[in-house]
Amino acid sequence: MEQGLALHHIGVRFGGLTALDDVSLRVPPGRVVGVIGPNGAGKTTLFNVVCGFVPPDAGTITLDGRPLRPRPHRLTRLGIARTLQGTGLFAGLTVVENVMAGATHTARAGFLPALLGLPRSDRDERRLRQDALDVLDSLGIAGHADAAPGTLPFAVRQRVALARALAARPRLLLLDEPAGGLGGDDITELAELVRQLPRRDTDPCAVLLVEHHMDLVMSVCDEIVVLDFGRxxxxxxxxxxxxxxxVTDAYLGAAVDEAAA
Ligand SMILES: Nc1ncnc2c1ncn2[C@@H]1O[C@H](COP(=O)(O)OP(=O)(O)O)[C@@H](O)[C@H]1O
Ligand SMILES: [Mg+2]
Incomplete structure (x- = not known):
């Protein structure tokens, strides 16, 4: 049986525009797979297909060989987590509470009842908090657990968002442009973190990384798929x-077009 996520001959059209055309790729366990390509190549569309935001017009998706029709609200239950462009953290919750919110489905009593002020056992609450602290610690930001996200530098907030996704203990993590808005040193550190994800002892997870930033992709990915005009x-x-x-042609062509525009 084929392990992991696989896209088979995916096609997406927006009216007359073909955003993805016959795209196939695999994300096996233990791997970081990158999707790169110039602006407009179809990277975000591909990410949205895997998340279930965009239904494909052609092709199929499988998870461990079984057909998968992704829906955004069902991803966690399938063992898939994602971070989006921009961090999307809850401003009214502390860092550790944000991460606890990511782990809801693993807790016996949900996080929502707690938010609504309904009772939940202290033991569940303590375990959830300890798990969240462990994830923060593994990303080197446990010291910020009780801070409000809004008070933290962008690079730390982005790690919190990553921690929240990892708190669900996914076996596949989807990252859309995680280097967006980061500077050189922060990108290097992020690269190191992402590279370790499939290889760590506890809760290893495969990664599908959609990223414009060539250096990051080159340094962390085991395999790379290059898109241009949806192919x-x-x-x-x-x-x-x-x-x-x-690849050089596609990127140079895009650079020349952008310079001319
Ligand atoms: N919702 C949409 N409606 C119409 N066209 C879209 C939509 N989303 C993306 N596109 C088009 O599809 C192509 C691929 O876009 P996108 O996936 O965002 O590329 P990338 O992320 O690689 O820059 C582009 O030509 C874009 O204009
Ligand atoms: Mg994009």
Missing amino acids: VIAAGTPDEIRDDPA
Whole structure:
């Protein structure tokens, strides 16, 4: 049986525009797979197809060989977590509470009853909090547990968002442009974190990374799929991709277009 997530011949059209055309890729367990491509290549559309925001017009998705029709609110139950562009944290909750909110489905009593002021056992509450602190610790930000997200630097907030996604203990993590808004050192640190995710001892998870930032993708991904105008123009290891003339052409072409615009 084929393990992990697989996209088979996915097609998406927006009116007359073909955003994705015959796109196939696999994210096996233990792997970080990157999707790159110039602006408008179809990266976000692909991410949205996997999250269930955009239903494909053609093709199928499978998880461990079984057909999957993703829906945004059912992802966690399938073992899939995502972070979105922008961190989307709850401003009224502390950092640790935000992370606890990500773990709701694993807790016996839900987080929603707690938010609504309904009783829940102290033991569940304590366990949920300890799990959240452990995740924060694994990302090096346990010291910020009781802070309000709004008071923290952007790079730390982004780690909190990552912690919230990981609190659900996903086996697949979907990241859309995680380096957006980060500077050089923060990108290097983020790269190191993401690279470790499939390889850590507790709760390892595969990663599908959609990212414009070439250096990040090259440094963390085991495999890379390159999109241009909605089609896969190259796929392989970072070394293979780096030397592929089709990729250089696509990126240089885009750079020339942008310079001319
Ligand atoms: N909801 C939409 N309606 C119409 N066109 C869209 C929509 N979303 C994306 N597109 C178009 O689909 C193409 C791929 O977009 P996108 O997936 O956002 O690319 P990327 O993330 O690689 O920059 C672009 O031409 C874009 O204009
Ligand atoms: Mg995009």
